[in-house]
Amino acid sequence: MLDTLIEAWLSDPSIVENIVSRKHDPPSSRNGVAFPEWLHPSLGNALRENGITALYPHQSEALHAIQLGRHHTLIVSGIASGKSLIYQIPILNTLLESRDTSALLLFPTKALAYDQGTKLQNIISKLPELRSMPSSLMAQFDGDTPSNQRSKIIQNAQILLTNPDMLHHRILPRHSQWNRFFSNLKYIVLDEIHVYRGVFGSHVANILRRLKRIAAHYRSRPQFILTSGTISAPEEFAAQLIEEPLVKIEQKATTNSERSYWIYNPPILNTDLGIRRHPFIDAQRFTLDSIAHHLHSIIFCRSRKEVELLLIDLREKSVVSLSDGEQSIRSYRSGYLPSLRRDVEQSLRSGNAKCVVATNALELGIDIGALDITMIIGFPGSIASTWQQFGRSGRTGRASLGILLLSDDPLDQYLAQHPSYLWESTPEKVIIDPNNPLILLAHLRCALYELPISEESVFGTAPTDLLSALLESLVLQGDAIRGTKAFYFSDTKMPHSFSIRSISENSVQLILDSSHSTSPLGTVDFASADWLIHPGATYFHDGHPYEVETLDLNRHVAILKPGSLDRITQPLIDSQVQSLVSTESEHFRSPSGYSYQIAYGHIELWRQVQGYLVFDRQTRLVRERNSISLPPRALTTKAFWLTLSQALVESLRRAGTWSNDPNQYGSNWQVQKNLARQRDHYRCQSCGLPEKGQAHHVHHKIPFRLFANSEEANCLENLITLCPACHRKVEGMVRVQSGLAALGYTFTHISPLFARCDRQDLGVIIDPQPRWNENLPTILIHEQFPGGIGLAFRLYQIANQLLQTLKDHIQRCPCADGCPSCTGPVATNGMGGKKEALALLEKIAA
Amino acid sequence: MDEIHRYLKSLGIPLAQPAPQSNLPRISQPATLPNSRMINHPFGSVCVIVENIPLTDPARSFEIPVEIIQWLGLKKPNPRFSVEDFLFIDVETSGEYGGAGVLCFLVGVGRISNRAVQLSQYLLLHPEDELAQLLELEKILLSAKGFMTYNGKSFDLPLLQARFQFHHIPSPLHEGLHIDLLQLTRKIWKNHSPNRALRTMEATVLGIQRAVDDIPGWMIPSIYRDYLLTQDTSFLTPILYHNKMDVLSLAYLYLHIADLFSHLIEPTPENAPTYFRLANFYQSIGETKRAILAYEACQPYLLDEDQSLHTLETLGHLYKKEKSYRNAVDQWQKAAQLGSLSAHLELAKYYERIEKDPTTAETWIRAALNVLDHAKLNHFERSKWQKELQYRLERLGRNQGSVLK
Incomplete structure (x- = not known):
């Protein structure tokens, strides 16, 4: 069993020496608190019949705040802490006291709603008072709800379990159908709010603005109950989401089963170049060992491509040891057809699959049965995600092991140096920007459809000048007309058709063109199409390689043919800054007397895939470089940038005694x-x-x-x-450039930790002589979402702290002249630039 | 502000250059709309257009046919209703699908009285006047005992109801009866023409001709939007005409149906299929005697062989139900001549049970078996009939003992 395997691993020096840090959580016993006095006796009985005889202190405290204080309440707690009971009790208690009250429960996924529905039903079925109520008293309402049941739910549901998407697309725009429900709305539950980050979270905050308007229209003042996993400043984020003051109740992590966690750093193979063994290799060993011990495991990768590559490796390695390799080791990610996903979920629940390689698509909700080991390849970008992913194993009270396998990514190596960062939960902030103009505009249009917007009305905390500019734009576009006191909707179509989950609403259909027939393979979101499925790209799907023949962005179709396993591709993307406008900036003078500027503002840039590299899958060596030309895409977004002064550049040039050894x-x-x-x-x-x-x-x-x-x-x-003077200048530029490039590399890799976002959410541009910034050397970090969602501003606010962190990180790295873990791999771009980057940072950071 | 504008523009959000241009003055009195007047409320004003349109052919009876009341499922004692108690309603909406943002910007209400249709159209000149519109509508709706619509069950009435709900007004539509003429039409004119659209019914049944430039209904939301954005009331004229014609057609369609029920329209080869459906309708509401009359009236004119055969068979069945065997046998014999297997079977049963004449009964069974040999039936039906007829034959044999051997 797991114990035996852990013992075996721990007695193997080739493993133990790579474990950077370990954490062990014994099962903790918690003292019970009696049910509150106000609890309806029937509900008390029903809870006892479900095996709940007492409450944890944090549950009791939260119930007090909700029921007696009538406060909007946020519950922050770890996994398996019984947070759902905190909203189940007030909802059911209120329903028992006043039969027509209603409650809206929002879950980020359908699967979570389903889980909660089952738990609630178990309690409701034990309440004799509610037996005469219609069967759709409590109902799940989402995309899977059969249409012949919907009207019954609309008429009868009082406890409605749904998701923000359904609220946005179906409920709010047809609120008059739900007038009974909204008129009696007492509670709004938002479960797992830490999931609502970035673009998705910014949409959700706007949906809540709309929801509150509708509730007010029906004269109800619902109370919010929010739950969150561990994040930094959760109440600040929760208040940003619901835009109301609230009370926070926190529960320190507790577990009902024994859990161990390791941070595992594969060994360095070449100290000078800083090349580390690829974590895939260790993950493969762990997986094969665990299968041999009849244990079930899940491996989280950071990207869709990594999932496929690891799956191929694992299946190749396991052929010897497993008779049915394809069925024992499965993969799961977005872009698979629903039927394939259901099949994988089923084989996980039944235990037929011994291991699944997945992206964070499996992080939440979906019931995948009991797993023993979680492996995470590379820090997933946030503490919350890390714990969510670790939480996928050991759910049924069984012991479990979580291993974070680090790659040579700077962020991962930063964690290797600071394991306490992970253990001691000083996690990142969740960042959203409900006032992103594009997102806000889309929701204003929906809000207008739902209810006229009066001139003096507020839309959450959206600034009034922004609101009036956007309303004016809606009038201009013919979507709104002015009345004497308000704006009214004037278009003929419901404006709700956009997706709140992804940046682009559309996806590209992948069609497999094999020799005999064509068949649908899967999908890729439109925004990623250029770089994932450009013509000539190798695309992996369910462990099989395909090569893209054509990509038709107008018709949203890509044609693929079976490809070769030996070949992987990487797109070459050219970015050009069209304009840069700073809205805020600050000048600094470093202790050594050099000035530099940190600025924040908006940027317009054009990006274009101009070609791609073909690598050998085994050796990762470049085989060829091909040119293609896809149409450029324009992006206007927010950015923050660091501008170095001329004097600083001069001093670096002077310091740059470039010693060329002719030999x-x-x-x-x-x-x-x-x-x-x-x-x-x-x-x-x-x-x-x-x-x-x-x-x-x-x-x-x-x-x-x-x-x-x-x-x-x-x-x-x-x-x-070149004459010696010009040569110094040019070499100086090269040094500045390589210093900037090195710094840019570190910046992009470390910043997501501070902005609490995915690597793909940020882009970097470095230019030693940009005409768009007065020819001064510049490092610019921009957001990838049109209009930005607050990431760049967050980085701008903490820029000096960030610079300090970068400097410390590069200094601590043991490599000679840059490596993948600090300023970039020497092998790939030929210049480490570590010295230059450090020289630069030493001039500006204290 | 300039900074915001520049930024929003670079994001592709359209903004007017100096000042918003679309700040048009609100229309207070639509001069170009004839017969219109404004009714002012504290919270807005609604434009009402009233017209009295004489009926080309005055109504012959004001009473709503009992068949329709029966069809609505009202239990006895049957209340009696006058058509004057009912309102003909047709709604024009500002959008494609039902949702909170779709207005019933024009509600046409007609009432038949005194040889004319009194038409009132409640028009929203601006969305902000909706409450005034609904309060005026509420008055007239509460004055009626029922409503007639065309597809109002799934369109006009739920949409209108949603608007009342939106303004927290208890829906005045709940009070009355609702006759959805589309559903009656489907029963009576099934297979009559390619579709049951009101326009098709006008052309093929009522003989009403609309102006050539009448707009199709699907264009109405976008035309209304054009009006809203320009405040040019000339956009509204074709919509008002379209709505008026819809309400008028509703009234004429109702009168036509009422006349059919009162047999005021003579059966002819052209309308025989309608009588045939009418007979079906009577049968479905359990009015056997009327069903027989209607089938008898249309039978000689039916050109469609299947309909004709179905009529004879059904008449046989209905007469049998009324225990009028002689008439039943007449119909069955006619049907049998046309090759009806069920008529053969009914005749055999009749001779066996009523006449106690097994020999004639057997003759009919054997004739039926002969017909079956040449009938165009699928395998399943053939074997079903084969089984049934063989069973009858054997039963007769058993009861007759040696006679048949």
Whole structure:
């Protein structure tokens, strides 16, 4: 069993020495508190019949705040802490006292709603008073609800379990049908609010603004009950979500089963280059061991592509040990057809699948049975996600093990150095921006459809000047007309058709064109289509490779053919800044006297996939580089950027005593150098200065280190004659550029931790001489969502702290001149730039 | 403010350059709409257009036919209703689907009285006047005992009801009876024309011709939007015409149906199929005697062989139910000549049970078996009939003993 396996692993030095940190949670016993006095006797009996005889202190405290204080209440707690009881009790108690009250329960997923529905039903069935009520008294209402049951639910439901999507698409726009429900609305439950982050969360906050307007229209003042996993400043986030003052009740993590957690850092293979063993290799070993011990495991990967690659590796490795490799090891991610997903879920519940490789699509809700081990490949981007993913194993009171396997990503290595960051729960803030103009505009249009918007009315905390500009825009677009006191909807179509989950509403259909027939394979969201399924891309699906033949972005269709397992591709994306406007900025002077500027504002940029690299899957070496041209996509969003002053650049240049060791430049260097001088007529090709008694320098346009052999590096096309002064300038620029590039790399990898977002949510642009920023060296971090959702502003606010963190992180890294874990891999882009990045940071960060 | 505008524009959000241009003055009196007047309320004003339209052919009876009341499922004692107690209602909406943002911006209400249709159209010149519109409507709706619509069961009435609910007004529609003429039409004119759209009924049954430039109903929401955005009332004229014609058609359609029920329309080869459906309708509400009359009236004119055969069979069945065997046998014999297996079977049963004449009964069974040999039936039906007829034959044999051997 698990104990035996853990013991075996812990006695194996090749494993133990890689465990950076361990945490062990014994099952904790909790002291019970008696049911509150106001509890309806029947409800007390029903709870006891369900095996609940007492409450935990935090439950009791929360119930007091909800029932007696009538406060909007937030419950923050870990897994298996009985937080659902905290809203079940007030809802049922109120229903027993006053038969027509209603409650709205919102869950981020259908599966969670289903789980909760079952639990509530168990209690309701034990309440004799409610037996005469219609069967749809409590109902789940979502996309899966059969249409012939919907009108019965609309008429009778008093406890409605649904999700924000359904509220947005079906309930709010038809609120008059629900007038009975809204007129009696007493409670609104928002479960697992930490999921409502980023774009999704910004949409949800606006849906709640609309919901509150509708409730007010029916003259009800519902009380909010929110639950959250562990996040930083949860009440601040919750208050941002519901825009009401609230009371927070916190429960420190408790478990009902024994849980162990490891942070596992695969060993370094090459100290100078900082190359670390790929975590896939360790994950494979752990998986095969656990299957041999008849244990079930789940492996979380950060991307859809990683899921597929690991699945292929695992199936290859396990062929020997498993008769039915394909069925024993499954994968799960977005983009699979629903039938395939249901099949995987079923095989997990039945125990037929021994291991599943998944993205965070399996993080929440869906019942996947009892698992023993969770492996997480690479920090998933947030503490909350990490604990959610760890929580997928050991759910039925069985012991469990969670292993976080670190990659050479800077963020992962940061955690290797600071394991307490994970254990001691000082997690990130959840960031949303309900006032993103594009999101707000879409919801204003919906709100207008639902109820006229009066001139003086408020829409949550949206700034009035923004609101009136947007309403004015709706009038201009013909979607609204002005009345004497209010704005009214004037379009003919319901404006609710957009999705609140993804950035782009549309997805691209993947069609498999095999020799005999065509069949649907899956989908890719429109926003990712350019870089995931550009023509020539290798796309993995359920462990099988496909190659994209055509991508038709107008018709939203991509045609794929069976591909080769040896080949993986990576797109080459070109970004161009069209304009940059700062709305806030601050000048700083560092202790060493150099000034730099940190700014925040909006940016307009064009991005285009211009080609792609083809790698060998086994060796990860580049095989070829192909050009393609997809139409550029424009993005206007928020950004924050660091601008270095001219004086700072000069000082870096001066400090840059670039020592070229001629001996390292290969045997033909002297010959080629003289040929270049001769070709350039012994004149500096930058300022035109002729040689006077001393030979000019010869410079490699593309740095020497980027070439595999000296002959290619020293070819005449790559050489240019420069006078010593110009050479210093140019080399200085190279140094600045490589310093900036190195810093940019670290920035993009560490920032998500502070902005509490996914890596894909941020982009970086570095330019030593940008014409869009007065030719001053700039590092710019921009958001990927149009209009931004507050990530850039968050980074702007903590910029100096961030710079300090980056400096510490790079300093601590043991590598020689940059590695994947700090300033970027030397092997891939040829220049580590670690020294330059540090020199730069030392000038500005204290 | 300029900064916000610049930023919103770069996000692709359309904004007017200097000041919003679309601040049009509100219309207070629609001069271009004839017969219109404004009714003012503290919370808005509604435009009401009133017209008295003489009936081309005055109503011959004001009483709502009992068949319709029966069909509505009202139990005896049957209350009597005059058509004057009913309102003809047709609603035009501002959007495609039912939702809180869809207004019933025009509600046409007609009442038949004194050889004319009194039409009142309640028009919203601005969405902010909706409460005034509904309060005026409430008055007239509460004055009626019932409503007639065309597809109002799933369209006009729920939409109107939702508007009352939206303004927290108890729906005045709950009080009255509702006759959805589409449902009656479906019963009476089934298979009559390609569809049961009101326009089709006008053209094929009522002989009403609309102006050539009458707009199709699906265009109405976007035309109303054009009016809202421009405040140009000339956009409304074709909508008002369309709505008026809808209400008028409703009234004429009702009168036509009422006349059918009163047999004021003579059966002819052209309307024989209608009588046939009418007979079906009587049968479905349990009015056997009327059903027989209607079937008898249309039978000679039915050109469709299937309908004709069905009529004879059904008449046989209905006469049998009335214990009028002679008439039943007449019908069955006619049907049998046309090759009806069920008529053969009914005749055999009749001779066996009523006439106690097994020999004739057997003759009919054997004739039926002969018909079956040549009938165009699928395997399933054939074997069903085969079984049934064989069973009858054997039963006769058993009862007759050696006679049949």
